[in-house]
Amino acid sequence: MKGMSRPGQRYIPALRYDWLTPLYDPILRWTLRESAFKRRLVEQARIEPGHRVLDLGCGTATLTLLLRQAHPRAQVARLDGDPKVLAIARAKAARVGVTLALLRAMAFELPFTDCSLDRVLSSLLFHHLTRENKLRALREVLRVLRPGGDLHLADWGKPQDCWMRAAFLLVQSLDGFGTTVDNARGLLPHLIREAGFSGVRESSRYKTMFGSLSLYQAQKP
Numbered sequence: 001m002k003g004m005s006r007p008g009q010r011y012i013p014a015l016r017y018d019w020l021t022p023l024y025d026p027i028l029r030w031t032l033r034e035s036a037f038k039r040r041l042v043e044q045a046r047i048e049p050g051h052r053v054l055d056l057g058c059g060t061a062t063l064t065l066l067l068r069q070a071h072p073r074a075q076v077a078r079l080d081g082d083p084k085v086l087a088i089a090r091a092k093a094a095r096v097g098v099t100l101a102l103l104r105a106m107a108f109e110l111p112f113t114d115c116s117l118d119r120v121l122s123s124l125l126f127h128h129l130t131r132e133n134k135l136r137a138l139r140e141v142l143r144v145l146r147p148g149g150d151l152h153l154a155d156w157g158k159p160q161d162c163w164m165r166a167a168f169l170l171v172q173s174l175d176g177f178g179t180t181v182d183n184a185r186g187l188l189p190h191l192i193r194e195a196g197f198s199g200v201r202e203s204s205r206y207k208t209m210f211g212s213l214s215l216y217q218a219q220k221p
C-alpha cells in the first residue's frame with residue numbers, strides 16, 4: 001500500500017510496503033555500501049559550523065546521524081513524508097542518545113522560508129517521486145536554499161553496464177517503473193538543471209547489488 005499524507009499527496013514508503021519498513025536499515029547496510037556513499041555525500045557537502053542543513057527524505061535518519069557526528073555545530077533539520085519511518089528514526093536516534101526533531105512534510109512542499117538553508121542533502125528519495133514531483137521538489141529546494149547554497153543528492157543513476165541495468169530491475173519491480181525510469185535513463189542531472197540549478201555534476205558513482213548509484217552536486221545561482 002502506498003502511504004498517504006493528504007488527499008493527492010502520496011509518498012512511497014522506504015521499501016514501498018509499510019510492513020517492509022522495519023527491514024530497511026539491515027537491507028541497506030548489507031547490500032548498498034551505505035556507509036561509504038553516505039559518508040562521501042557528507043564530505044562533498046563541505047558543511048561549516050553554523051550552516052543550516054536539511055536531510056530531505058531522511059527515512060530512518062542514518063544520513064542525519066552521520067551529519068550530526070561530522071558537523072556537531074551545524075543546524076541539521078530532517079524531513080520525511082512517512083510517520084512510520086520517522087518513528088523508527090526517532091527510536092534509532094534515542095538508542096545512541098540523540099533527540100531528533102523530525103518534520104513530517106512532503107518533499108515538494110517544504111516548510112521553510114525562501115533562502116533559509118545553506119545545504120540540502122538527499123539520499124535515495126528522488127526515485128520515489130514521479131517526474132512532475134521530482135521537478136516540484138527540486139524547485140522547492142532551489143527556493144529554500146540561499147544563493148550560492150548547494151544541493152547534494154545520492155540516488156540511482158544511469159547503469160554503467162548491462163549487469164547494473166539488470167540489477168536495477170529489482171529496484172524498479174519493488175518501487176515501480178514510473179518513478180524510477182528517469183533514474184535509469186540518467187536524467188536526474190538534466191532535471192536538476194531544468195529546475196534552475198547551475199554547476200550540476202555527477203561527483204561519484206558506485207556499483208551496488210541493486211544497480212549504479214550516483215552522487216550529484218549542484219548550486220543555486
Ligand SMILES: C[S@@+](CC[C@H](N)C(=O)[O-])C[C@H]1O[C@@H](n2cnc3c(N)ncnc32)[C@H](O)[C@@H]1O
Binds near residue numbers: 013079122
Ligand atoms: C528509500 S528511502 C531513503 C531514506 C534515507 N534518505 C536513506 O538514504 O536511507 C526514501 C524515503 O523517502 C520518503 N519519501 C518518499 N516520497 C516522499 C515525499 N513525497 N515527500 C517526503 N518524503 C518522501 C519515504 O518515506 C522514505 O523514507
